[in-house]
Amino acid sequence: MTDVWRGNGIGAVGVKARVEQQLGRASHSPLGVWFRDIDRVLLLLALILIAVGLVAVAAASPASAERYSDSTRQVPAMYYFWRQLGWVGMSIPVLLGVSMLPVNVARRMALLGSxxxxxxxxxxxxxxxxxxGARRWIGYGFAQFQPSEFLKPCFIVTTAWILSFRAQDEKLPVMPITAALTGLIVFLLMLQPDFGQTIVFGSVWLILLLVAGISPRMMGALGALGIGGVVSAYMFYGTARARIDSFLFGDAAAGAADTYQTDMAHAVLTAGGITGRGPGAGTVKFRLPEAHTDYIYAVVGEEFGLIACAIITLLFMAIIVRVMVKLLEEDDAFRVLAAAGLVSQFGVQAMINMAVNTGLAPSKGMTLPFISYGGSSMIALSLGMGLLLAFTRRNPYLARTSYGTGWSG
Structure with a gap:
């Protein structure tokens, strides 16, 4: 009977043969080509982060459920975990599907998305x-989404595409064009208000300019302009002033909001010590606002310890380093700029969230990529990671040709 099963390809040997046929080096199927070209290490790191995020949301869900329960509505303890599981189920196909797109198709999709x-x-x-207290969402009921989350990866690819023309003609006014686009987005974000997303868009734009090779003098001028923007925001923008005063002076600042959130986040983060109190054993987290979103990093610290927080940080660093090392061998200006911008957005957003959780930055309402709860955030990040995987795809068995011409046997 075993021989019959093997002969029909039903046994383990047959399954292995079929997998090799579909995904092996000689396979010309779309799935086989994708599996051969994709950066499997980068994909694995992203999937590990998503899995860690599910565990973190499961730990934070009871605290948030209790906080949002009242006499008229009792939120189940694992409500946010089950919803996040659904968002992950929707996001992974987006990530994989976008990663399979040819570069020109992915670029066009991002331009239209912008x-x-x-x-x-x-x-x-x-x-x-x-x-x-902010207006950042659009839609109704289940169909609500945050446009700025989806705009981030599309904006990065669009800016990279515009800046890539500089490699062909340095006289093209690519910097003023991208500056105008970034300025428009910053203006719209400040109307919401959303100071955190403003910092992300501005930071990624500066990083893209740096990668594109603008002069040190121009970079210095832009840095001074950025400092001037922060000072102006403090002087004329009430939300920014309140948060900066709260962070620097606490209750001593007249009219400033208190530092309860950042103080409590620090208390939760350190409550578990090095190894944590154990899954589900955290208690300080129940006093933490937005435990499942903005301050989920602190919840991880209480239940799984500072070692777990360090591992999450290393995962983010591994993704950034992996992409940057791969770009050292890339000749296509657009791919370099797009991939560098996408991974920079990923890293900047993570750094801001961790800085807020550890008390190194004022509260900004920024989620931790792939870890925090949220449908818009999860799907948009999967879109960005899919684009990053698409732009870093390369066939290891073929050699590079001259600039911009792709691969050649």
């Missing part, structure tokens, strides 16, 4: 939904 989500962002002040 236009669509920029229009949505412009509509937020008019028809957006208020939440926690």
């Amino acid at each position: 236009l669509a989500f920029l229009l949505c962002l412009a509509a937020v002040p008019l028809v957006g939904v208020d939440a926690n």
Whole structure:
């Protein structure tokens, strides 16, 4: 009977043969080509982060459920975990599907996405939904989404595409064009208000300019302009002033919000010590606002320890280093800029969230990529990671030709 099964390809040998046929070096099927070209290490790191995120949301869900329960509505303890599991189920196909796209198709999709989500962002002040004192969402009920989350990866690819023309003609006005686009987005974000996303967009734009090779003098001028922007925001933008005063002076600042969130995040983060109190054993987390989103890093610290927080940090660093090392061998200006921008957005957002959780930065309402709860965040990050995987795909068995011409046997 075993021989019959093997002969029909039903046994382990047959399954292995079929897998090798579909994914082996000689396979010309779309799945085989994708599996051969994709950066499997980068894909694995992303999937590990998503899995870690599910565990973290499961740990934070009871605290958030209790906080949002009242006499009229009792939220189940694992409510946010089950919802996040659903978002992950929707996001992974997005990640894998986008990673299979040819570079030119992925670029066109991002360009169209930039236009669509920029229009949505412009509509937020008019028809957006208020939440926690800010208007950042659009839509109704289950269909609500945050346009700025989806705009980030599309904006990065669009900016990379514009800046890549500088490699062909340095006289093209690519910097003013991208500056105008970034300025428009920053203006729309400040209307919401969303100071955290403003910092992400501005930081990634500066990084892309640096990768594109602008002069040190121009970079210094832009740095001074950025400092001037922060000072102006402090002087004329009430939300930014309140958060900066709260962070620097606490209750001593007249009119500033208190530091309860950042103080409590630090208390939760350190409550578990090096090894943590154990899954489900955290107690301080129940006093933490937004435990499942903005401050999930602190919840990980209480239940799984500072070692777990360090491992998460190393995972983010591994993704950044992996991409940057691969780009050292890349000749296509667009691919270099797009991949560098996408991984920079990933790293900047993680760094801001961790800085807030550890008390090194004022609260900004920034999620931790792939770890925090959220549908818009999870799907948009999967879109960005899919684009990153698409732009870093390369066939290891073929040799590079001259600039911009792809691969040659």
